[in-house]
Structure formats: structure tokens, C-alpha cells
Amino acid sequence: MRDQRESLRALQDWYAAQCDGQWDPLSGIRIGTLDSPGWSLRIDLSSTGLAGRPFTEVKVQGDDDDDWCHCRIRSEVFEAFCGPDHLVDVIAIFLAWAVAAARNAAH
Template sequence: MSGSEHVLEWLQSWYSSQCDGDWEHEWGVTIETIDNPGWLVKINLEETELADREYPHQRVTRDEHDWVIAWTSEQTFHVTCGPGNLAEALSLFRTWASEDVAEEL
């Protein structure tokens, strides 16, 4: 199984784990194309355990078609990326969402 299939299976599992009869009617995951060319991914975090976590703005630019930009705002994880970087973009979310965050005392 390639890494991209693995990250897609993980995202499907994460999405399914959020579906509680209400969440999926109000929020969700959007993946669409942009005209750079590239991808835009929005993962709504409202009413999830990730809702209040921040992902600092990150930009990686390798060349005109090989880039990724990720950040959180308004309880949403955003990623834009080049046409061949979708798996990398989704992997950024997986890594961030899977991190163990110690609760502050």
C-alpha cells in the first residue's frame, strides 16, 4: 500500500470517527482544485477534540508546482498545495491531528 492510500484511509477513518449524527450535517472535509494549479483542503474542526488547537502557518515551496501551505483559522485546518502534493498535505494534517498534546495544568 502506498503512503497516499494509507493517508487517505486514515482520513476516512478520522472523518468516520467524527460522525455522530450531528457533526457531519454541519461540518466536514472539503477537497477541491484551485487554478494555480493545485489543491485546497478544508477540514472543519468544530466540535472535535482538535477544535482549539492551533497549527502555525507553514509554507514549503520547492518549485512552481511543488509546494504546500498549511494553517488553522476559525476552527478549520486549511491546506493549499501543488498538483502533486495532495498526499503530503493530508499527511501534515494526520501528523498534527495524531500528536499527543499534554493538557496544561
């Protein structure tokens, strides 16, 4: 449970750092559900320092039908889709990439 709270806190902190005091209902972070079942995560990167940064697509398929995830960037949006037990995993994939991309941009 602690890792889940830490991942969500880190995502909240990342989002807060991107905000400029104005809310744009067309951008931001969207978490939804799939009918497969599973989760979707969409993070608009267009007005962040991550826009245009390279991301290596991630596709993982485990042994059972619910054990999977797929992360990619399309049109400056980080998109992740996953089985019902992997929302924290795709958040962690995003955060690891965001931290590494920011670190590389600073050098």
C-alpha cells in the same frame, strides 16, 4: 501508491471517528481544486477535539512553481493549499498534527 492509500484511509478513519451519526453539510472535509493548478483541503474542526489546539502554520516552496504547500488554521478550519502533486503531503501534515494534538490532550 501504498502511502497514498494509507493516508486516505487514515483520513477516512479520523473523519469516521468524529461523526456522531448525523450529517452536517456545513462541516466535514472538503477537497477542491485551484486554478493555479493545485489542491485545496478544508477540514472543519469546530466540533472535534482539535478545536482550539495550536497549529504552527506550514509554508513550503520548492524549486519549481508547482512544488509548494501552505497549511494553516483559520476560524476553527484547517486549510491547506498545495501544488498538483502534494495533496497526500498536506493530508499527512494534518494527520501528524491531529495525532500529536490528541496525544498531548491525553496527557
